[in-house]
Structure formats: structure tokens, C-alpha cells
Amino acid sequence: MFIKRERYLAKIRPFYNVDLIKVLTGVRRCGKSVLLSQIEEELRNSGYDEEHIIKVNFED
Numbered sequence: 001m002f003i004k005r006e007r008y009l010a011k012i013r014p015f016y017n018v019d020l021i022k023v024l025t026g027v028r029r030c031g032k033s034v035l036l037s038q039i040e041e042e043l044r045n046s047g048y049d050e051e052h053i054i055k056v057n058f059e060d
Contacts, residue, residue: 002034009038016043 012035015022024032043053 002038005031005035005038008035009042012039013042 012022016039024035026032040053040055044050
């Protein structure tokens with residue numbers, strides 16, 4: 001179970017439909033991947049087409 005980072009998500013949501021590249025940065029283990037997973041979940045639940053959501057893991 002992960003903590004929902006509502007404060008961060010509220011700041012990011014206005015940029016969901018903006019045609020710019022978004023970059024999340026931060027120190028190691030600060031929750032960037034978890035935040036991206038929460039954004040992905042929100043996009044899926046709000047009806048975004050699966051083909052428009054791309055997830056790449058450079059660690060595997």
C-alpha cells in the first residue's frame with residue numbers, strides 16, 4: 001500500500017493535457033516511480049486510451 005501523494009498530484013494534474021514533455025526529478029528513493037504509477041492509474045481510470053500510455057523500465 002502506497003501513500004497517495006495528493007498535494008503533488010494536484011500540482012501535476014493541470015499539465016496532463018498540455019502538449020509539453022513533463023519531467024519528474026528528485027533524489028534517489030524519494031517516490032518518483034510511485035508518483036508516476038499513481039498518475040498512470042489516474043489516467044487509466046479517467047478514460048485515456050491504453051495506447052497513449054507508455055511505460056518504460058530502464059532497470060530491467
